[in-house]
Amino acid sequence: MLKALPLSNISEKLPLPYLPKRFSDSTKEAINKLRDQLRYYAVVDIRSQKFLITKNDIVIAHRLRDVNVGDELRLNRVLELGSKDYTIKGQPFVSEAFYNIKATVLEQPKGPFIQIFKKKPRNRHRRRITHKQTYTVLRISEIDVNKFE
């Protein structure tokens, strides 16, 4: 599920769902090891579409109806979060407390004009179907692994 922050409210922090505040030492150690690396990738689920993303990527998803151009989204369905040497695999999702992934909506375009002609000769059956697929283009503005002390 996506949660959109309108531009005027960007300074307010989105309240996190209830999460256990204490993680074991081994968990914290593992996450800090991941955090110490240079670059991260994440396999993210946006309305049941899966993308492998890094920072500054452009993601072309199906049209998201409840979102406006310029909104900042916080992605909270992450299946895998990793770096060069370490990976966290979610079961099925990685805990939200480990990461902070944000995306900005760049535009909501339509695809090229597609015409589908259906014809059955000698049966007076002729159909012309026109279609323009709708998309939402997102820019991944940040992928951060949170620090645990």
Next chain:
Amino acid sequence: MYNVIDHLFLFCQIQKPMSRKKTIISLAKNGVGAFVFPCRKLEFTYCERSGSSRGMIEYLTTRLIPFAKKNPQIEIVVTPRPSKHPFVRGLYLNGREKGISVRNKTSGEIMETVNLIRDNTGFKNNKRFKKPVISTTPSVRGIWSPFNTQPHKI
């Protein structure tokens, strides 16, 4: 005054390198640090008298001002154009423009058209949607090599 550049032009043969756009600074990634709204201007034209502008005039009198207040980042210009069909034109940051004729459309349909133009960036939409993720970051885990794997053991 002795000028080094004049000297070079007079006595040496300078060949201009093939002009090719290369940037030394990194290209701005809209949305990462800051977001600049891609649609910068909307132009509305209508005719006072003709019937095809009826929906347009209704839109301009009822819905345009709330739209303009919600989108203070867009410059909105309304000009009468007598004896011509009504038109909505959007100008974008990349220099391109997108114009749609709204002749004989109702006020609601014109609102949808205006939202379509506002939500666009001006890029041609022919071949842009073939890949789901467009990335310039180098591979995070590195490209696979047979020298970095452990041989399969039975």
